[in-house]
């Protein structure tokens with residue numbers, strides 16, 4: 398992926414790590430240094446363009462990675478540049494991997510909810526012309542070392558088929574633990590966790606990494622003690638959830654058809670997690686009587702006035718049913 402500026406000078410390392418500050422890395426000695434604000438603008442352009450290319454590759458309606466989303470989240474982006482080819486002497490970008498810690502409720506193999514905060518794979522893209530050349534693996538390996546995690550400790554936000562194949566090929570990740578949200582976790586995710594009660598995954602990771610890996614473990618982020626099931630709040634949604642919000646029509650067009658009877662039970666816990674593909678309604682709750690009252694405050698259409706006069710207490714549906722208008726007229730309302 399090429400840019401109208403010198404990518405090679407902007408990103409001196411083969412892999413650049415960016416956080417929410419999107420700071421341009423220090424330049425090589427002897428390189429001319431444009432104004433810092435220009436450099437940051439170039440970084441933002443790269444992030445935006447990579448996000449768009451990734452969305453296109455995944456057939457998403459909008460990018461889930463952009464400079465503004467990076468700035469408002471504590472995510473980390475690993476960007477791989479092409480050191481071999483220097484088209485027009487400006488370098489090129491091969492792809493990127495975006496990760497971030499997220500609080501999630503995940504089911505273990507006994508279908509019990511566990512509140513955890515794993516490192517999540519949020520977005521991953523290698524330029525079409527360079528896929529299946531080992532670049533994805535190079536980026537992924539670099540991230541694993543930098544973040545000090547093992548592949549089975551990751552949660553993956555709605556992986557594509559290509560990514561599932563990639564994880565299977567390079568890391569033998571195959572058997573998933575079924576979830577009700579959009580994250581995929583693999584067998585081994587809960588390994589060495591004390592059960593019950595569930596403890597901080599990070600703390601577990603800390604001790605596990607120390608036992609298995611000569612690398613020092615990443616500092617554990619403290620999680621609150623496990624909450625009672627009833628206290629579980631609908632956080633931890635997928636980074637891709639906002640894509641659904643964007644396509645939902647505004648109220649009142651998004652009103653669901655009314656149920657004949659109220660549900661006998663509250664929705665199952667899975668839908669309270671906010672991650673289910675069947676996203677909960679985003680509509681304001683307006684009691685029907687209140688809605689009617691406010692409608693009556695509007696100057697009524699002459700036909701509506703006639704309808705209200707026939708049965709002032711009834712609901713619109715009842716009024717329609719009891720209306721004396723002929724069916725052909727009725728059907729217009």
Ligand SMILES: CC(=O)SCCNC(=O)CCNC(=O)[C@H](O)C(C)(C)COP(=O)(O)OP(=O)(O)OC[C@H]1O[C@@H](n2cnc3c(N)ncnc32)[C@H](O)[C@@H]1OP(=O)(O)O
Nearest residue numbers: 520521522523528529530531532533534556557562563566
């Ligand atoms: C949470 C998320 O980010 S989900 C979205 C993941 N991103 C995408 O699907 C975007 C399009 N795909 C890509 O950008 C890349 O293919 C990536 C990032 C998934 C993998 O990067 P690559 O550089 O291609 O991976 P790398 O070369 O290291 O490994 C190749 C392996 O990945 C898998 N893979 C890569 N491309 C494909 C493909 N088109 N079809 C099937 N498997 C594929 C295979 O296991 C492949 O091994 P193989 O060639 O022996 O079959």
